[in-house]
Amino acid sequence: MPVQESAVPLILGEGKDVLIQSATGSGKTLGYLIPLLQKLLNELESDNNNDATTTTTTKSSKSKSSNKNQIKLLILLPTRDLVDQVISTLNSLLYYLTDQLSPPLSLLKPQKSDPNLHSLTVSSLRTPPQIVVATPLGLLTYTSHLTLSSLTSLVLDESDLMLSHGYASDLTETRKLLPKICQTVLVSATLNESVKELKKVMLHKPAIIKVNKETRSGTLKQFYLPLPSSSDKLLIIYCFLKLSIITGRSLFFTSSTTSCYRLKLFLEQFGIRSGVVGGNMTGRHRSEVVERFNTGGFDVLIAEATEEATEESLDSESESESEADEITSPKKSSKKNTDSSDFGVSRGVDFRGVKYVINVDLPPTSSSYTHRIGRTARAGASGIALTLIDESDEGEMEILKVIQESQPRAEGSKSTDVMTMKEGEVQPARLEFDLKEVEGFRYRVEDVKRAVTKVAITETIQKEIKESLLNSDRLLEHFASNPQDRNLLEADKMRSNINKVQSHLKHVPSYLIPSGMKVAKPSKKRRRRSNLPQTGEKNSEADPLISAPTESRIFLDSNDGTGKSTSGRKQWKMKRGKGKYSKRYDATKFRGKR
Numbered sequence: 001m002p003v004q005e006s007a008v009p010l011i012l013g014e015g016k017d018v019l020i021q022s023a024t025g026s027g028k029t030l031g032y033l034i035p036l037l038q039k040l041l042n043e044l045e046s047d048n049n050n051d052a053t054t055t056t057t058t059k060s061s062k063s064k065s066s067n068k069n070q071i072k073l074l075i076l077l078p079t080r081d082l083v084d085q086v087i088s089t090l091n092s093l094l095y096y097l098t099d100q101l102s103p104p105l106s107l108l109k110p111q112k113s114d115p116n117l118h119s120l121t122v123s124s125l126r127t128p129p130q131i132v133v134a135t136p137l138g139l140l141t142y143t144s145h146l147t148l149s150s151l152t153s154l155v156l157d158e159s160d161l162m163l164s165h166g167y168a169s170d171l172t173e174t175r176k177l178l179p180k181i182c183q184t185v186l187v188s189a190t191l192n193e194s195v196k197e198l199k200k201v202m203l204h205k206p207a208i209i210k211v212n213k214e215t216r217s218g219t220l221k222q223f224y225l226p227l228p229s230s231s232d233k234l235l236i237i238y239c240f241l242k243l244s245i246i247t248g249r250s251l252f253f254t255s256s257t258t259s260c261y262r263l264k265l266f267l268e269q270f271g272i273r274s275g276v277v278g279g280n281m282t283g284r285h286r287s288e289v290v291e292r293f294n295t296g297g298f299d300v301l302i303a304e305a306t307e308e309a310t311e312e313s314l315d316s317e318s319e320s321e322s323e324a325d326e327i328t329s330p331k332k333s334s335k336k337n338t339d340s341s342d343f344g345v346s347r348g349v350d351f352r353g354v355k356y357v358i359n360v361d362l363p364p365t366s367s368s369y370t371h372r373i374g375r376t377a378r379a380g381a382s383g384i385a386l387t388l389i390d391e392s393d394e395g396e397m398e399i400l401k402v403i404q405e406s407q408p409r410a411e412g413s414k415s416t417d418v419m420t421m422k423e424g425e426v427q428p429a430r431l432e433f434d435l436k437e438v439e440g441f442r443y444r445v446e447d448v449k450r451a452v453t454k455v456a457i458t459e460t461i462q463k464e465i466k467e468s469l470l471n472s473d474r475l476l477e478h479f480a481s482n483p484q485d486r487n488l489l490e491a492d493k494m495r496s497n498i499n500k501v502q503s504h505l506k507h508v509p510s511y512l513i514p515s516g517m518k519v520a521k522p523s524k525k526r527r528r529r530s531n532l533p534q535t536g537e538k539n540s541e542a543d544p545l546i547s548a549p550t551e552s553r554i555f556l557d558s559n560d561g562t563g564k565s566t567s568g569r570k571q572w573k574m575k576r577g578k579g580k581y582s583k584r585y586d587a588t589k590f591r592g593k594r
């Protein structure tokens with residue numbers, strides 16, 4: 001990966017301070033972790049060699065043990081979710097190094113749901129590990145229990161978000177604890193005022209690594225779909241999922257916890273399993289849901305994008321000229337950290353194999369848009385981003401324009417690509433989809449929408465919170481000594497009025513499927529060749545409630561750049577250059593004949 005090719009020699013070979021600015025999903029995390037871990041191993045080895053050559057044996061053994069128990073590498077991140085993610089990546093990298101390095105320690109501000117976290121962390125700090133991963137606030141919570149005087153490397157990851165999370169004063173405090181010489185790496189996907197601010201204050205004669213989007217090997221195609229009103233969004237989501245226009249792992253971004261659960265309950269009624277990651281959940285619960293999604297537990301993940309309100313004001317801020325020895329937030333009033341502010345999933349979280357990012361609610365800024373769509377097309381893979389827009393809302397249309405200005409033009413693609421786009425087209429490009437094609441589904445969608453009541457949504461949220469508490473490791477001890485609390489929660493969890501799923505809704509009646517989207521019945525010969533089961537077919541023909549076709553009709557079949565579905569015969573002709581797709585085809589002659 002280009003970012004790693006550049007970062008490793010600069011960080012490890014030249015020992016420079018480095019600013020890494022590269023697109024989402026381009027491999028920045030390993031870009032700094034690998035060289036810094038190697039540097040750490042080199043330091044430990046040289047410390048050990050020095051000890052071996054020291055003459056007094058008593059002295060040497062003392063210093064050996066102390067070297068092993070000093071914090072050498074500190075990684076700061078703006079959210080708890082990112083701290084957990086980096087700890088998990090580190091644990092995999094350190095798998096074969098357990099005899100040389102102790103497990104990394106995370107420092108997080110204790111929350112009400114983690115009453116024992118503080119004492120556990122303090123006891124871990126009695127024999128400090130070499131690597132600490134923390135949020136700035138988490139680090140400052142434990143300063144009286146640790147020393148950073150031996151630190152040799154510091155990383156500020158997702159640094160563009162650091163100041164918008166109100167960490168300016170915390171970072172100023174942290175700087176006071178650092179030794180004078182400490183190699184620092186600043187990492188960000190975007191270069192905004194926060195990053196410039198931090199660069200000025202934290203880096204000394206830095207090398208700058210800027211990897212352009214063009215170096216990405218997979219393609220990220222961006223579309224928007226204007227809808228007459230926001231109430232059409234659920235109709236589109238239902239149709240795209242049920243008609244297999246969207247297949248594979250998809251991430252749906254909404255702007256509130258309620259919209260997350262409304263969508264989840266709505267999809268549930270149609271037999272579509274999904275998971276939610278929202279601000280109402282504990283960090284551990286969120287990590288579990290992400291892990292279940294990453295390992296194929298379900299294909300639809302609905303995420304609440306919470307951190308974007310703070311970014312909004314940042315984006316519009318003009319350049320601030322601050323003194324170079326104090327970190328100030330580019331925002332006029334710095335937002336103070338709260339427990340919920342250090343959560344965010346559209347930034348940095350590594351959702352694996354995401355094929356589609358769907359913005360159910362429009363992100364407020366171009367920067368939050370960039371980060372959301374960066375959850376797909378990661379590590380050289382391809383992906384599609386689709387944003388649903390309420391065209392009656394002028395504000396949304398304005399934001400769309402700003403987003404389009406910020407995004408690269410379409411690269412253009414061959415007919416084999418998932419979705420064809422014209423070279424140089426503005427992105428996100430309009431997806432040509434006629435809502436009339438799916439009008440037949442409106443009745444059932446509206447019916448189900450009515451069934452997803454506010455009460456049902458609130459109960460589901462409460463149920464999730466109870467589930468979170470029941471599964472909490474940290475409350476295990478409490479439940480062991482207070483079983484009545486556990487029983488109360490269990491009983492409460494069962495008392496729910498959430499609507500029962502109606503199994504007939506799982507199926508899509510074939511008479512409702514638009515003709516352009518019906519799968520052509522293959523010939524007998526082709527059926528044999530593709531080993532399709534020849535029995536049981538009668539049933540599906542006789543039953544009007546057959547399941548939807550499993551192939552994507554719009555994204556896969558659209559080769560004419562319009563996004564409209566095309567028939568199988570047209571497909572065949574296009575592929576083989578027959579008929580009007582032949583090079584020798586003369587349109588005037590053809591018209592004459594007719």
Ligand SMILES: Nc1ncnc2c1ncn2[C@@H]1O[C@H](COP(=O)(O)OP(=O)(O)OP(=O)(O)O)[C@@H](O)[C@H]1O
Pocket residue numbers: 001004022023024025026027028029030031188189347348349350352374378379
């Ligand atoms: N050299 C590599 N070969 C293959 N996969 C890689 C390589 N480096 C990183 N990856 C994978 O690429 C994905 C994206 O990497 P990473 O999370 O570091 O991206 P990022 O640039 O930090 O993105 P973001 O800005 O969204 O945080 C991860 O799943 C990671 O495991």
